[in-house]
Amino acid sequence: MSNTDKVVLTGIKPTGMPHLGNFIGALKPLIEQSKTHKTFMFIADLHALNTVHDAKQIKQHTYEIAALMIALGLDINNTILFRQSDVNEIYQLNTMLMNITPKGLMNRAHSYKAAMDKNIAAGADVDSGINMGLYTYPVLMTADILLYNADIVPVGADQKQHVEFARDIAGYFNHTYGNTFKLPEPVIGQDTGLIPGLDGRKMSKSYDNTIALFAPEKELKKKVMRIITDSKLPEEPKNPDESTIFHLYKHFATESETKQFAEMFRQGGMGYGTAKTMLFEKMNAVLAEPRAEYERLMANTAELDVILENGANLARQVATKTMQRVKKAMLG
Numbered sequence: 436m437s438n439t440d441k442v443v444l445t446g447i448k449p450t451g452m453p454h455l456g457n458f459i460g461a462l463k464p465l466i467e468q469s470k471t472h473k474t475f476m477f478i479a480d481l482h483a484l485n486t487v488h489d490a491k492q493i494k495q496h497t498y499e500i501a502a503l504m505i506a507l508g509l510d511i512n513n514t515i516l517f518r519q520s521d522v523n524e525i526y527q528l529n530t531m532l533m534n535i536t537p538k539g540l541m542n543r544a545h546s547y548k549a550a551m552d553k554n555i556a557a558g559a560d561v562d563s564g565i566n567m568g569l570y571t572y573p574v575l576m577t578a579d580i581l582l583y584n585a586d587i588v589p590v591g592a593d594q595k596q597h598v599e600f601a602r603d604i605a606g607y608f609n610h611t612y613g614n615t616f617k618l619p620e621p622v623i624g625q626d627t628g629l630i631p632g633l634d635g636r637k638m639s640k641s642y643d644n645t646i647a648l649f650a651p652e653k654e655l656k657k658k659v660m661r662i663i664t665d666s667k668l669p670e671e672p673k674n675p676d677e678s679t680i681f682h683l684y685k686h687f688a689t690e691s692e693t694k695q696f697a698e699m700f701r702q703g704g705m706g707y708g709t710a711k712t713m714l715f716e717k718m719n720a721v722l723a724e725p726r727a728e729y730e731r732l733m734a735n736t737a738e739l740d741v742i743l744e745n746g747a748n749l750a751r752q753v754a755t756k757t758m759q760r761v762k763k764a765m766l767g
């Protein structure tokens with residue numbers, strides 16, 4: 436089996452518009468990979484349920500993620516793009532896997548432990564606000580991965596443990612019932628380096644320093660102009676490596692443009708206002724076309740429904756076969 440025969444699978448939770456840091460660190464590499472690998476990509480709406488209890492919001496964010504991935508150039512011919520909840524076999528496999536997943540494994544999950552720690556620190560009951568969806572989150576994620584026979588699961592570092600659990604659970608299953616599942620492998624995105632936000636710290640929702648990926652042009656410009664800099668005068672030479680402006684620029688420009696930009700920093704003579712305008716123009720040149728396509732799709736959600744339905748139909752073909760194997764193995 437050549438590397439490109441391997442099945443890649445990943446899920447994205449519909450919890451709001453991704454920011455530029457998500458784009459550079461995760462979405463862009465995923466889209467590149469989808470060009471050379473058979474890929475399952477789904478919007479993990481069931482995984483959003485343990486925190487989002489508003490159907491309208493989940494539905495809207497599901498469309499946003501689908502539109503965004505297509506607008507960014509996801510290869511729709513090589514990729515099965517679908518909504519997790521549209522394939523009924525996911526609920527079935529989830530139920531089956533509950534019975535071979537050790538409770539102790541769930542107790543060790545980082546996200547569950549973090550939720551308990553927060554309660555303890557706040558002096559609340561350890562289980563306060565923790566529902567079974569959160570506690571069994573890794574089982575559902577395992578079902579996602581095993582249902583579609585994934586070999587490779589690209590995820591952020593925070594999800595690595597969940598994929599390792601999926602591998603463990605597949606192993607328990609195979610040991611108990613005979614070889615039924617492939618063992619998936621987590622692939623953690625290569626380090627794109629720190630992607631700084633407006634204040635120079637890592638771009639993150641929790642720091643409130645993000646730039647939305649498809650922010651309207653005016654808002655993008657406003658945000659870029661708000662990037663915090665030091666107080667060096669235009670004529671002073673500047674170190675590009677210490678500048679948020681430069682770090683963002685290099686993810687949107689070619690290598691030679693990046694070199695030139697670095698040189699302008701070092702030489703002196705370029706003020707931060709000019710540098711920000713150049714960054715904005717570069718970003719906007721890259722994002723304008725996908726942003727327009729994103730807006731078009733969001734105004735035509737019926738088109739997205741068709742794409743997601745087609746994806747679900749294709750995903751279901753694989754899921755049905757897996758469930759036949761599982762039922763036979765467990766129930767005879």
Ligand code: TRP
Binds near residue numbers: 447575580
């Ligand atoms: N839990 C993942 C996240 O929060 C999303 C997800 C759900 C996922 N199912 C998956 C990722 C299966 C990879 C494989 O980011």
